[in-house]
Structures are given as structure tokens and as C-alpha cells.
Amino acid sequence: MITIQHDMIRLEHDQPTGLSCRKGMTAVKRIYYFGAGIALGVAATRRTRRAKEAAREALKAKVTPSAIAADVADAIAELGNAVGAFASDVRQGAINRRASYRPLVDNATGAVILVGPETLAPAPQPIEQRAPGAPPPRPAPPHRAAPRTARNSV
Numbered sequence: 001m002i003t004i005q006h007d008m009i010r011l012e013h014d015q016p017t018g019l020s021c022r023k024g025m026t027a028v029k030r031i032y033y034f035g036a037g038i039a040l041g042v043a044a045t046r047r048t049r050r051a052k053e054a055a056r057e058a059l060k061a062k063v064t065p066s067a068i069a070a071d072v073a074d075a076i077a078e079l080g081n082a083v084g085a086f087a088s089d090v091r092q093g094a095i096n097r098r099a100s101y102r103p104l105v106d107n108a109t110g111a112v113i114l115v116g117p118e119t120l121a122p123a124p125q126p127i128e129q130r131a132p133g134a135p136p137p138r139p140a141p142p143h144r145a146a147p148r149t150a151r152n153s154v
Contacts, residue, residue, distance in 0.1 A: 061067060128137060 062071070130137065
């Protein structure tokens with residue numbers, strides 16, 4: 001409704017004066033969100049305080065000599081496992097590379113016949129055992145035939 005008073009135009013609403021239903025709902029929402037924010041802030045503060053205390057206790061437990069020794073032992077074991085895995089990978093890579101080169105060499109040079117070492121040369125003489133640092137043993141004297149005597153001659 002529009003009314004004119006003393007050369008002024010004034011708009012009037014049909015709603016009663018005071019808080020409207022809509023404004024009252026906004027105030028309740030504001031109070032609800034304010035309370036929810038406080039509750040979430042308190043919960044987050046308590047949770048971070050507990051996490052901070054737990055981290056402090058864990059740090060105290062890790063600083064003992066036995067814990068440090070255990071950590072070092074675990075790190076060394078992990079490093080050993082990593083080195084072993086790396087060596088295994090390198091070994092497998094070398095095997096794969098040799099296998100890939102074999103056909104190239106065979107095609108370039110002809111057929112390859114694998115021969116065992118026993119067919120190329122006579123077997124090596126056995127090595128005599130001796131103590132470390134000891135002089136080499138004297139060679140055995142050549143075998144002499146026993147002189148013939150009446151008892152020996154048949």
C-alpha cells in the first residue's frame with residue numbers, strides 16, 4: 001500500500017510490526033551455527049591437544065638408546081635388502097643382455113658349438129696341500145729297481 005504524507009511517498013507493508021517469521025528463523029539459524037561452531041572448535045582443540053601429547057610421548061620413546069639401536073638395525077637391514085635386490089636386478093639384466101646378444105653373434109660368425117674343458121686339454125694335476133708359508137715339498141726321488149739277488153730273482 002502506498003500513502004502520501006506531506007509531499008513524501010511512503011511504502012507500507014501489509015505485515016505486522018516487529019520481527020517477521022522470516023527474520024525470526026534467521027536469528028535461530030545464526031544461534032544454531034554459532035553454537036555448532038563453538039562445539040566444533042572445542043572438539044578440534046581437544047583432538048589436536050591429544051595428538052600433540054601422543055606425538056610427544058612417541059618422541060620420548062624413540063630417543064632411548066635401545067630404540068635408536070633398533071632403528072639403526074632396521075635401517076641397515078633395509079639397506080642390505082635394497083642392495084641385494086639391486087644386485088639381483090643387475091644380474092638378471094646381464095643374463096637378458098647376453099641372451100639377446102647370442103643370436104647376433106651366432107648369425108655373424110656361424111654356428112657356435114659349446115665344448116667342455118675336458119675335451120680341450122688333459123685334466124690338471126692335483127694341487128698338493130701344504131701349510132700357508134711352508135716351503136714346497138721336495139720332489140720324490142725317481143723309483144729305482146731293487147738289485148737282483150738270489151732271493152729276488154725268480
